[in-house]
Amino acid sequence: MEKIGEKEANVLKKRTKRSEKIFEEAKKWMPFGVNSNYRYLDPYPLYFSKGRGSRLWDADGNEYLDFNMAFGSLGIGHSHPVLVKAMRRRIENGTIFGFEGEDIAVLAKTICQRFKVDMVKLSSTGLESTMHAVRLARAYTQRKKILKFEGCYHGSHDTLMVNVKPSLAKTGKSTVPNIVPSSQGMLDEILQNTIVAQFNNIDSVEEAVKKDRDDLAGIILEPIPMNMGFVPPKPGFLEALRRLCDETGALLIFDEVKTCGKFYHGAEGEFGVTPDLKTMGKAIGGGYPLSVLGGKKKVMDAIVPGVVAHAGTFNSNPVAVTAGLVTLTKILTKEKLAYAAKLGGELADGYTDIINDAKLKAKVQSIGVSGTMHFTDHEVTDWRSFLDVNVGTWWTYYTAMLNRGVIPMATGPDEQWTVSVQHTKEDITTHLEAFKTVVRELLRSEVSMEMVEAI
Ligand code: PMP
Numbered sequence: 001m002e003k004i005g006e007k008e009a010n011v012l013k014k015r016t017k018r019s020e021k022i023f024e025e026a027k028k029w030m031p032f033g034v035n036s037n038y039r040y041l042d043p044y045p046l047y048f049s050k051g052r053g054s055r056l057w058d059a060d061g062n063e064y065l066d067f068n069m070a071f072g073s074l075g076i077g078h079s080h081p082v083l084v085k086a087m088r089r090r091i092e093n094g095t096i097f098g099f100e101g102e103d104i105a106v107l108a109k110t111i112c113q114r115f116k117v118d119m120v121k122l123s124s125t126g127l128e129s130t131m132h133a134v135r136l137a138r139a140y141t142q143r144k145k146i147l148k149f150e151g152c153y154h155g156s157h158d159t160l161m162v163n164v165k166p167s168l169a170k171t172g173k174s175t176v177p178n179i180v181p182s183s184q185g186m187l188d189e190i191l192q193n194t195i196v197a198q199f200n201n202i203d204s205v206e207e208a209v210k211k212d213r214d215d216l217a218g219i220i221l222e223p224i225p226m227n228m229g230f231v232p233p234k235p236g237f238l239e240a241l242r243r244l245c246d247e248t249g250a251l252l253i254f255d256e257v258k259t260c261g262k263f264y265h266g267a268e269g270e271f272g273v274t275p276d277l278k279t280m281g282k283a284i285g286g287g288y289p290l291s292v293l294g295g296k297k298k299v300m301d302a303i304v305p306g307v308v309a310h311a312g313t314f315n316s317n318p319v320a321v322t323a324g325l326v327t328l329t330k331i332l333t334k335e336k337l338a339y340a341a342k343l344g345g346e347l348a349d350g351y352t353d354i355i356n357d358a359k360l361k362a363k364v365q366s367i368g369v370s371g372t373m374h375f376t377d378h379e380v381t382d383w384r385s386f387l388d389v390n391v392g393t394w395w396t397y398y399t400a401m402l403n404r405g406v407i408p409m410a411t412g413p414d415e416q417w418t419v420s421v422q423h424t425k426e427d428i429t430t431h432l433e434a435f436k437t438v439v440r441e442l443l444r445s446e447v448s449m450e451m452v453e454a455i
Helices: 004-015 017-029 081-092 104-115 126-141 202-215 237-248 266-271 318-331 334-358 391-403 425-444
Strands: 048-052 055-058 063-066 119-123 145-149 194-197 216-221 251-256 277-280 291-295 363-367 370-374
Touching: 004 017, 004 391, 004 425, 063 425, 081 318, 104 119, 104 277, 104 291, 104 318, 119 126, 126 145, 126 216, 126 251, 126 277, 126 291, 145 202, 194 202, 202 216, 202 237, 216 237, 237 251, 251 266, 266 277, 334 363, 334 370, 334 425, 391 425
Parallel strands: 145 194, 145 216, 216 251, 251 277
Antiparallel strands: 048 055, 055 063, 119 291, 277 291, 363 370
16 A cells, blocks of 8 residues: 555655756756755755745645745745835835945844844844854853754854754763764864753753853853744743853853744743844845844944954845835734734644644644644653654655645744744634644554554
8 A cells, every 4th residue: 555655745746747847957057956955855845936925836836825934034924015015116226235225223223122132233144143143252252162052053154053953873862962063074173162952951051061161152042942843941941041151151142043033022022031142034034135143232342343253245235124124114013923923823722633633643832923743742842852753754744735735834844834924814724624634644544553642
């Protein structure tokens, strides 16, 4: 009998012939045919032609209800009409000046006030913001070591491309993980200055920094790690990190590249812990490349010529600045985010009900507009508890959802859904109906036994 995973993969292949053809051509000119390795799908990536509102269309013309929303970059949904209008005007009047644009101070003030930082420096990608944060922390403290958490991702630069998705065999079973580079080509000299600890485990952090307390420049973390699904911090964990930084003189850095667009005041607004620096990106640019390093004035003041470098041709280009201003002031407003968060709650509750009714071995973890479903019977609190989620079943679920016209979340069992301000109640209902059908199929299939909770 054809297994459900194979069956769904074959259906997908039949529906996406043009993607397959584009891939054949693209891979001649680009390794793997994509420009971010995370976009690769087996046996080939899908290629898309159009996005509008809550929907995407692939190169074969298949329509999808989209809950990936460009890995959380589109809290405002695709081509929001208010933004489209503003961008038309912007593009007609110049896209880059080689000087700052006249409205730059308005955007900087808007970001500072909303995300409660004193000052900011803008660039284009999340990677740049965390890279600059690390450099600034080292310069400000005149120390070398940076602590990051296993399973957290901060962009693909060397200091932080460590223990992003390590196997248990490599990371080891002790409280303090072994250092595992996540790419070849990184120098040992750089890795020696990165310390790794387990998320949600303050003992692991204390142990990891024991011999380096006086050389600790900063602790960087996703306040809700969203590169191992959706992992809220345990009560007291962020506070304990704040205390440790105060005791050691290290800087606390929140990587809010994902969270800043998902909560009106970002993670600080949600959890009440104030870091020294914040990095932001994705949704605040409304789908255009805009990222931010922000923080306390006394720290940010070091980014001046001759002290700490910060540069970039495309930094704060007028296109990104207009997109950021319109997004933050007119679209991703408190009211609209509250609306999307309510729908997000309904989606999470709907998933939980379906899982419970079917006695499926799966757990939903969610707050507001975002959340995920892990195929496991326990809560995921850190990378090690993520490692035994049923990845194969997740891919079958994902493929089966695509075949029913729903992109249920960003690509990968380590990702999550984003509900945008353009999603509707009907979109949530359609998503849940598709999930219900897929669960029925899964239960009928050969994988059913391993997925049903023992009762
Ligand atoms: N930080 C976090 C938390 C991220 O999730 C990402 C990307 N997914 C980055 C940084 C890097 O951002 P970018 O891809 O824009 O460089």
